[in-house]
Amino acid sequence: xxxxxxxxxxxxxxxxxxxxxxxxxxxxxxxxxxxxxxxxxxxxxxxxxxxxxxxxxxxxxxxxxxxxxxxxxxxxxxxxxxxxxxxxxxxxxxxxxxxxxxxxxxxxxxxxxxxxxxxxxxxxxxxxxxxxxxxxxxxxxxxxxxxxxxxxxxxxxxxxxxxxxxxxxxxxxxxxxx
Numbered sequence: 001x002x003x004x005x006x007x008x009x010x011x012x013x014x015x016x017x018x019x020x021x022x023x024x025x026x027x028x029x030x031x032x033x034x035x036x037x038x039x040x041x042x043x044x045x046x047x048x049x050x051x052x053x054x055x056x057x058x059x060x061x062x063x064x065x066x067x068x069x070x071x072x073x074x075x076x077x078x079x080x081x082x083x084x085x086x087x088x089x090x091x092x093x094x095x096x097x098x099x100x101x102x103x104x105x106x107x108x109x110x111x112x113x114x115x116x117x118x119x120x121x122x123x124x125x126x127x128x129x130x131x132x133x134x135x136x137x138x139x140x141x142x143x144x145x146x147x148x149x150x151x152x153x154x155x156x157x158x159x160x161x162x163x164x165x166x167x168x169x170x171x172x173x174x175x176x177x178x
Contacts, residue, residue: 022059027145028052029173033076037156038164050076052083052171064090068102074169079113085132085149096140103133106149108167123157128167136175143175 034047054072061067065088072083084107091100110116110126134147151167159165 022057023177024055024057025143025175025177026053026055027070027072027173027175028054029145029171031074031076031169031171033074033079034168034170036164036166036168038162038166040162048076050074050079052173054083056085056087056175058089058177064092066091066100077113077115079115080111082109082111083107084109087132089136091136098136098138100136100138101134102136102147103131106130106132108151124165125153125155125157128153128155130167130169134171138175138177141177143177144173145175146170146172 029052031050031052032047033050034045036043036045052072052074054070056068056070058066058068068085068087068089070083070085070087072085074081074083085104086106087102087104089100089102091098106129108128108130110124110128116124116126128151130149130151132147132149134145136143136145147170149169149171151169153166154164155167156163156165
């Protein structure tokens with residue numbers, strides 16, 4: 001529980017620190033969550049659809065660059081996660097239209113769900129570190145975005161050396177800058 005509170009506290013501080021031209025945005029959308037299991041007998045991937053909702057705070061650094069930390073709640077079937085991306089984006093603006101590419105690390109923390117229960121065979125770690133990348137197209141205060149997050153850690157607790165469980169996410173959504 002202390003880890004969750006620490007992550008939320010850091011994300012909250014990042015939302016309130018920045019330059020005067022920083023902008024708070026809310027986002028929501030669809031995500032496809034895939035789990036790939038690898039053993040000596042082969043590999044298997046299972047995908048499920050769900051949604052995410054949350055916010056980010058875009059802090060401009062100049063020359064089209066910005067940093068956007070965020071905090072999101074994600075739900076897929078019976079699994080709930082908190083996600084904290086810290087994305088670097090580069091955008092080009094033309095009047096009210098802005099096209100931006102983004103990339104950066106994302107911390108995932110499993111909050112609840114059957115996917116985190118120890119079934120005696122495989123116990124899944126709640127913590128994951130990923131790398132996110134994608135694009136966003138904005139018109140005035142409304143944006144559409146899409147991207148991909150690659151899970152970098154083996155989420156199988158106490159896995160034998162030749163076994164792993166990794167997660168990835170594809171996401172598409174809309175945002176509104178406040």
